[in-house]
Amino acid sequence: MTPPARRDGTPEKKKRDSEMLLSNAKPARRQNVKRNKKATAQSVASDLGADWLYEDSSSAHNPNAQGERLQKVLAKAGVASRRHAEVLIEAGRVEVNGEVIKRQGVRVNPNVDIIRVDGVRVNVNEEHEYFILNKPRGMQSTMQDDMGRPCVGDMVAEKTASGQRLFHVGRLDADTEGLLILTNDGELANRLMHPKYEVSKTYLATVLGEADKALIRTLKEGIELDDGMAKADFVQVVDKNQGMSLIRLELHEGRKHIVRRMLKAAGYPVQRLVRTKIHTVQLGDMKPGGIRALNSSELTSLYKAVGM
Template sequence: MLLSNARPAKRQNVNPRDRAANQGDHPLEDRWWEGDDQPRGERLQKVLARAGVASRRHSEVMIDAGRVEVNGTVVRRQGTRVNPDVDVIRVDGVRVNVNENNEYFILNKPRGVQSTMSDDMGRPCVGDYVAEQTASGQRLFHVGRLDADTEGLLLLTNDGELANRLMHPKYEVSKTYLAFVLGEAGTKLINTLRQGVELDDGVAKADYVQIVDKNQGQSLLRVEIHEGRKHIVRRMLKAAGFPVQRLVRTKVHTVQLGDQKPGSLRALNDSELTALYKVVGL
């Protein structure tokens, strides 16, 4: 069985009215041109091959097998022409992304680095770590912020819609931190953070708290929270009597920092990107 190697598109669902506005009122068959003197669009197997689904020959096998849909209709006719900028193309039910212009990266932001793309005061900033990408014409921006003293996972992209949704409170995207604090934590702290801490801008609650280690008056905690208020983890722990000495963000939703070295940059893989799209409904 031939497998599809396609990168899933960020939008798996399309509003029919939006598609109709782009296509006009012509039915599906009227929009595919086979044998015109001036054929329009591109051959479907060529589009599939360019998107990384399979070679042209293997794409033709997939079309014969009825595994390819265009605008919700199974296509079996070889040479069918499509417009990759308008038509919704799926292989085995998964929409194929034929637009590779968007970029997605994870930076392990070191301590002392500003979450900005440039800094008027000459301080180290995120932009210093993506200078090669921006010099080549990529316009990247960071998804949310980590304060200068906080380390760890920072998403960078030029996909504005995904970035906005990841930051929007509506989607409650979780973030996980490792917090090194003063004081030997116990069950009381876990309950306090889970039940909520009163801050000057309202109550803040942690979704999950785990005591990883404690020794000689210090503790290492794993804290998961979906809020995005400024310095929220530091403020919660300080209010609970356990001031933070070091804070590292290790995960956003299911995307993990892993063993990525401080200051290093890597591209998101397909499964990570698909998970982010799914959690924000794209």
Template sequence: MTPPARRDGTPEKNRTTARDIDATLSNAKPARKQNINPDDHPLADAWWETGASGTGGAQAEGERLQKVLARAGVASRRHAEKIIDAGRVEVNGEIVRTQGRRVNPARDVIRVDGVRVNVNEDTQYLILNKPRGVLSTMSDEMGRPCVGDYVSEQIAAGNRLFHVGRLDADTEGLLLLTNDGELANRLTHPSYKIKKTYLAFVLGEADRELVRALKEGVALDDGVAKADFVQIIDKHQGESLIRVELHEGRKHIVRRMLKEAGYPVQRLVRTKMHTVQLGEQKPGSLRSLNDSELTSLYKAVGM
């Protein structure tokens, strides 16, 4: 038989009383630390970001600057505090001397001694040595080999990578892949004059006249194109190896310049972008930019 209900409709045996609650609380062991310092808590940053400081007031968003610097590999937290005290750290162009300043790594620009520090863990900067025959696209409807095939794991993990500039299918070499849209836009904008270096294997034994012609300018159907630097590395039995450096980014610019000058390209490899070099990286392999390379690119485009 169902016990009679209270006025609120709750049966007597299912009704929880204040006495029951008091009994439950009295059996609980007291916390060793009744007053917690948020800075000592293992989830300190989440604690402050959610406003769970015990006062109920919302705190500033972001993470403590010294922690962000330490995670970026600039220094230990203790040494990062000394760097801040010395006025060597800037956040969005403002020198910071106050400890505990909170920043947003995904949005704020942080510099130490005037050099930008990459503090956003979500950004990726990869160098691919693109093999010959691979399209500079992230996908291809016809199933042809493309750059996206080499970063499929990153894409599957939710990273939206894209290539900075492009190399035609027959051109090999250095291709930067990133999800940093601002850096990518600046690197490809002609106003920043980012230089790229190519090794070109051509038909014909090159001479000083070719060097002069490329540096003074070759007339193409879309205007004159000039090389910033030209060097004949080797020539043998009707072929030559030439190094060409230029900051232009027009389509097939190196191939068209050399063809117009009378030296058709047989093989073309991009070996360098600004100070970032391909080195001995094997075709089809990926690597991350190191800190000095990334800093150099930041400086080159005023970031």
């Protein structure tokens, strides 16, 4: 049979299978998949560049969905491995802003959210820095001194120059040496200095005169100063030798020159004064001018002392 002719008069050839036309359309990534409403919404979110809205089912209703996963934050803070952190979460031992979290994948903002494990706050804010300094005698408790005198700021100049804005928690007068906390955590600093929380401080005072039990009783019962009564929580005569005594005092007040004024009023003028401890944070064997970071147990103890 003669094949039908084309309009130009030439016969039309029969197409072979190999000459069939191919479509240029790109195949779908998933074929014949039934999609639910959430999957459809997730696709729309992806098209809008908002994949974080549906990154995982447990964080879909979390207001901090753009943060980091809770188990990752706990692992970075050294609490546990990620797997162990997941176990802690499942057991209901982790709180975020006072709410117990039991589902995995919840996202948090380490710079804002307060996270606790077994009721103990964990420091997850990488921007916060905490140090203790053994302030030498003769140094001003300021970050900068207008008169050019040696000050605490000189000792942490490298850290402040690198962008860390540190400030001291409370003061020690120039003639008093010892433990000074430096941080950029304003909330913790304010609470440690606030009289409401009664954070204890321990001092070693070298005084003129050989102290006895009468001094201990006087300081613990209270001694009248020009700005009111002052009491020590604990007093101990550590040593006496050649007309001098070494006294350990613990008190929670923070009035100016409080230790010097108490001992002077009791008849034992101070020759040397060293602060050795704030709450559970101790100076230890640090040399004058030494600086070190607070460890996690020390920081946790401070948090607890001021209700953070």
